[in-house]
Amino acid sequence: MTPQPKLMQYQDMDCFSATLDHAIISDLPRNPAIKRILIIKWGGMGDIVISTAIMEDISLAFPHAELHLNTMPAWQSLFDHDPRFSRVWCVNLQQRPGRWRAYRQWLAEVAAMQYDLVIDLQTNDKSRSLLAMLRLIGQAAPLLLGNHPCFPYTIRQRQELPQAHSFQIMQQTLLSAGIPLRTRSPKLNIAPVTVAAAAALLAQHGLATGSFAVFLCGSHAGGLTKRWGAAHYATLVEHCARQGERVVLLGGRDEAEECLAIASQYPRCVVNLCGQTSLLEVPVICSHAKYIVANDTGTAHLAAATSTAMTVICGPTNPLRVKPPGAHVLALQLDIPCKNCYAKQCSHHSCMGQLLPSQLLPYLPVSRAQNA
Numbered sequence: 001m002t003p004q005p006k007l008m009q010y011q012d013m014d015c016f017s018a019t020l021d022h023a024i025i026s027d028l029p030r031n032p033a034i035k036r037i038l039i040i041k042w043g044g045m046g047d048i049v050i051s052t053a054i055m056e057d058i059s060l061a062f063p064h065a066e067l068h069l070n071t072m073p074a075w076q077s078l079f080d081h082d083p084r085f086s087r088v089w090c091v092n093l094q095q096r097p098g099r100w101r102a103y104r105q106w107l108a109e110v111a112a113m114q115y116d117l118v119i120d121l122q123t124n125d126k127s128r129s130l131l132a133m134l135r136l137i138g139q140a141a142p143l144l145l146g147n148h149p150c151f152p153y154t155i156r157q158r159q160e161l162p163q164a165h166s167f168q169i170m171q172q173t174l175l176s177a178g179i180p181l182r183t184r185s186p187k188l189n190i191a192p193v194t195v196a197a198a199a200a201l202l203a204q205h206g207l208a209t210g211s212f213a214v215f216l217c218g219s220h221a222g223g224l225t226k227r228w229g230a231a232h233y234a235t236l237v238e239h240c241a242r243q244g245e246r247v248v249l250l251g252g253r254d255e256a257e258e259c260l261a262i263a264s265q266y267p268r269c270v271v272n273l274c275g276q277t278s279l280l281e282v283p284v285i286c287s288h289a290k291y292i293v294a295n296d297t298g299t300a301h302l303a304a305a306t307s308t309a310m311t312v313i314c315g316p317t318n319p320l321r322v323k324p325p326g327a328h329v330l331a332l333q334l335d336i337p338c339k340n341c342y343a344k345q346c347s348h349h350s351c352m353g354q355l356l357p358s359q360l361l362p363y364l365p366v367s368r369a370q371n372a
Contacts, residue, residue, distance in 0.1 A: 007359055010319040010331040026155045027178035028143065029061040034116045036066045038141070041121040042093070045279075045298030047166055048075050049186045049305060050325065051121050054170045056187040058119060059084040061179040068113065070106075077279055081191035093126065106130060111139040119177075121170055123147035147173050167325050185326045186305040190280045198277070198284035205271045209288040212246040212271070213366075216294035216303060217262060218255025225316045225343055226296045228352050230261040235357040236293065237262060241269045245290065249274050250282055251299060291365035296322050304329050309365030315351030316341050332363055 028034060039058060041051045048071065059067060068087040069079060072094070079088045091106045093099070110118070111134060120127050123146040132152040134140035140152065147169050149156035157176040161169050171181055202208075217233040219226045237247050247266075249259040251274040263272035277285065279302065286292055286303040292310040294300035296317050304310055304324030312323060312331045318340040319331035333339060334355050341351075 004359075005354060006335040007355070007363075008319075008333045008335050009363070010314075010323055010333070011327065011329070025157070025176045025178075026143075028117065028145075028155075029178055029180075031143075034062060034065055034143070036068070036113065036115050037062060037117045037119065038068045038070060038110065038113065038115045039119050039121060040070045040127055042070075042072045042127070043122060045075065046301035046322070046324075048078065049188070049298070049301040050167050051170060052078075052186045052188055052305075053167070053183040053325070054121060054174060055084060056183040057174055057179055057181060060182055061174075065116075068115070070110075078188065081194075082189040084189070103130065107133060107139075110134060110141075115141040117141055117143040117145065119173070120144070120146040120153070121173070128152060145173060145177050163321070165321050165323070165325075186301065186324075188280065188283060188302075188305050190284060194278065194280045195284050198281040201273065201277070201281070202285060202288060207246065207248065207271065207288070210290050212248050212289055213240055214248045214250060214286050214289040214292045214303065214308075215262070216250055216292065216297055216299045218251040218258045218274075218299075219295050219297045220252075221254040222344065223297070225346050225349060225352070226314075227258065228295055228313045228315075228355065230258050232355075232357050233293075234262050234265050236360070237266045237270055239357070239361065241266060245269075246271060248285065248289065250277060250285065250303075251275070251297075255297075293360075293364065300324055311360070311363055311365055313352070313355065313360070315339065315349075315355070316343055316346070318342075328365075330363060330365070332360065 039055060041048060066086050067084055069085045070089055073090045073092055076088060076090050079085060091102050093102050095102055118141045131144060135152045144153045145155045146153040148160055155177055157172055161172060215233055240247050246269050249263060249272045251259055253275055256274050259272050259274035263270040282299060282302045283305045286308050287306040289308050292303050292308055294312050296314050300312055301324045304326055307328055310329045314331050314333040319333055323329060323331040334351055336351055339351050
């Protein structure tokens with residue numbers, strides 16, 4: 001009989017800064033010439049949410065500076081009511097056709113605003129190339145800070161962390177510029193109208209605080225191998241029903257079919273809210289939940305912005321790089337040879353399929369609390 005693979009646990013990753021090189025290359029917060037700052041962050045939703053902790057530290061370090069944020073159109077609603085930014089602007093750099101027109105628009109926008117400091121939290125080939133163009137034509141900000149020690153940045157770390165968590169990489173970026181690390185988890189600013197809308201949705205379904213679990217059982221369409229599977233989640237729903245708990249399913253358009261497959265089996269105890277919430281209603285709903293179970297998905301990072309205990313199931317992605325920050329988040333992964341493959345397709349899906357619901361039950365947040 002083949003032995004069951006060991007189940008690995010990854011929990012408190014808040015202390016990233018303890019492993020970083022604390023040498024300050026430039027003490028930017030003491031520079032009185034910095035009056036207008038641009039933060040660049042495009043990324044996926046999970047990475048955007050993580051970066052809000054970094055944005056908070058930048059805001060605290062420059063209390064008198066004017067902060068602008070450049071992000072992608074899909075994420076602008078996350079910052080609609082964010083008092084940290086005097087301006088949030090977007091240019092769709094992924095559009096086809098018209099990409100070169102968008103690039104020119106972006107370059108003109110940055111040049112016209114005459115920023116004193118640009119902090120590039122994206123730091124990919126595209127952002128580096130655009131900033132390099134500005135620098136080569138003499139239109140760049142005098143201070144350029146990015147996540148990697150390379151051109152065109154004028155402030156460069158002494159080391160690179162290519163295999164680290166994105167939170168750790170961005171933390172090192174701040175440290176190199178003398179910006180203190182004070183924020184350990186995402187910092188979202190949610191408007192009262194959004195809080196009220198989420199509360200009304202919970203009341204509509206008779207969901208009292210602490211009476212339900214939240215399952216984030218899907219993933220975006222390009223990450224199907226990150227899904228634990230509707231059948232496994234349905235088994236967890238059955239467990240919740242025996243405990244007298246209801247289950248709320250949350251997600252977006254790509255996850256609708258997965259949620260429907262689960263909800264149709266247990267219509268009495270499952271409330272399927274997939275596709276019925278705005279982005280910022282997700283953390284509000286999760287803040288009222290008893291606990292959360294999630295795949296490695298962007299929605300999990302939104303949920304982790306609350307203090308609600310969460311278990312995240314990983315397989316093809318490395319928990320050391322993708323786990324939402326916070327001691328309240330536990331990541332689980334089977335210790336098998338092909339883990340962390342990051343494959344988009346897989347013929348056997350062993351990393352997820354072999355993790356049985358019975359193995360997960362002792363690691364649910366409610367079980368951890370009872371055994372504490």
